[in-house]
Amino acid sequence: MVKELLVEKFEYFHGRFLCPIVGDVDTNKFIHLFFAKGKRWKRLRSIANPAFSISNLKRIMPIIEDSIKININLLKEAEASGKCVDLHE
Structure with a gap:
């Protein structure tokens, strides 16, 4: 797109x-x-x-995926402890 x-x-x-x-x-x-x-x-x-470019996007995909996994884990931890999360922080 x-x-x-x-x-x-x-x-x-x-x-x-x-x-x-x-x-x-x-x-x-x-x-x-x-x-x-x-x-x-x-x-x-x-x-x-x-x-x-396709090659640059392929190169950064692992970094993006790792960042997403880290953020998902942080959100799960916050949810489990009942903490509020400031997404802009």
């Missing part, structure tokens, strides 16, 4: 309307890929795109 949105359907998404609270997407240096538009969006996409 990401490939379809960022590569194959580029012409439909590069100039889309955005939320007015974001500010000026052309001059704000904190605008990321999901809020950028036009040439800036295309440049950010070309920078980020290699990170989502």
